[in-house]
Amino acid sequence: MMPWWVFALFGYFTFFGIYCMKKHTVSVYKLLIVFFALAYYLVHSQMRLNYDINQRLVFCAMFFASAVFGIGVVSRMKLLFDRDNNQIVIPGSIHMLLALWGIFGIKTLFGYLRAMQPIIAQEYILAEIVFSSVFSGFLMGRLVAILRRYYK
Numbered sequence: 001m002m003p004w005w006v007f008a009l010f011g012y013f014t015f016f017g018i019y020c021m022k023k024h025t026v027s028v029y030k031l032l033i034v035f036f037a038l039a040y041y042l043v044h045s046q047m048r049l050n051y052d053i054n055q056r057l058v059f060c061a062m063f064f065a066s067a068v069f070g071i072g073v074v075s076r077m078k079l080l081f082d083r084d085n086n087q088i089v090i091p092g093s094i095h096m097l098l099a100l101w102g103i104f105g106i107k108t109l110f111g112y113l114r115a116m117q118p119i120i121a122q123e124y125i126l127a128e129i130v131f132s133s134v135f136s137g138f139l140m141g142r143l144v145a146i147l148r149r150y151y152k
Helices: 004-019 027-048 053-075 095-116 118-123 126-151
Strands: 026-027 080-082 088-089
Touching: 004 095, 026 027, 027 053, 027 088, 027 126, 053 126, 088 126, 095 118, 095 126, 118 126
Parallel strands: none
Antiparallel strands: 026 088, 080 088
């Protein structure tokens, strides 16, 4: 059985994803904190798991490809910048909800498999690497593109 906090986390991700479907204002400082937290998490998770060099290369390739896609999505967004108050008005989209659900689903599924069926988890490690890199790359690319446009 999963702990209660997993369901609370899923509820928070769902709430935040639905919130992001509407136009919202976010502080630049909050985006910078999220950027560094996500970067730390990515590096930490890569170091913690014992991937071989080919698996790390797959992660990097998929991460950068999806980051480019995230940058492309942001390049079509109409962002409004309030540089006096260090805030950005971001139009709503379903991308954040889907990415959060994807990350949550993949991490929950493979965390469960690693704990309960480690042999099966090893067989599907490439799928975990691909999905994790795609979702995290998309979010990181989106974040970098928003910050780049703000500081441009």
